[in-house]
Amino acid sequence: MKLSRDLNDLTDKSNYAACVLLNEFKQCGINETGRTKEQQRENIAKGVSWTMDSYHLMNPKARAFDIYFKGDELYPKDINRWIPIINRMKECGMDCGYTLWGKDWMHFQEDETDYNQIKMENNLPTDWSKIMRDEVNILDYTVSHNAADPDAFEEKLRSMVELMIDRRVKKILEKLTK
Numbered sequence: 485m486k487l488s489r490d491l492n493d494l495t496d497k498s499n500y501a502a503c504v505l506l507n508e509f510k511q512c513g514i515n516e517t518g519r520t521k522e523q524q525r526e527n528i529a530k531g532v533s534w535t536m537d538s539y540h541l542m543n544p545k546a547r548a549f550d551i552y553f554k555g556d557e558l559y560p561k562d563i564n565r566w567i568p569i570i571n572r573m574k575e576c577g578m579d580c581g582y583t584l585w586g587k588d589w590m591h592f593q594e595d596e597t598d599y600n601q602i603k604m605e606n607n608l609p610t611d612w613s614k615i616m617r618d619e620v621n622i623l624d625y626t627v628s629h630n631a632a633d634p635d636a637f638e639e640k641l642r643s644m645v646e647l648m649i650d651r652r653v654k655k656i657l658e659k660l661t662k
């Protein structure tokens with residue numbers, strides 16, 4: 485079955501990220517957007533997908549898209565070619581397949597962590613979610629933003645990171661045991 489590359493298959497959020505990708509990374513293209521239930525069943529039968537809960541499924545819109553590189557290497561092995569793209573997609577609220585299950589670099593899906601809720605519950609600064617995405621930055625951020633009690637602040641940020649990791653792991657386990 486032919487893969488759909490129609491950006492209209494995507495939710496507004498995914499559509500926006502896909503447009504950013506195509507505009508800013510001319511070396512890349514979109515390989516697949518939305519999938520029908522029939523296509524997904526076929527993929528599972530072929531062993532290239534393992535869940536009927538795929539973000540590619542359109543109900544009514546898909547929340548994921550797959551990309552490729554133009555040229556000889558569709559999916560480059562050199563991680564450095566991916567990093568700028570992954571970082572930019574994160575800014576657009578998309579998770580990379582690699583960070584979710586350690587493979588499938590080409591897949592981007594909507595990050596559903598409710599950052600606003602967590603921010604409000606914990607009285608965190610507006611730009612905290614960006615910081616959360618890169619734990620390495622936490623110490624720098626702590627020093628520059630909350631010199632009054634850096635230890636307590638760092639502790640808080642670290643516990644938030646753990647909470648996010650827990651949620652992510654739980655989600656993956658749920659998918660695998662389905």
Ligand SMILES: [Zn+2]
Pocket residue numbers: 540548549550590591592
């Ligand atoms: Zn995908």
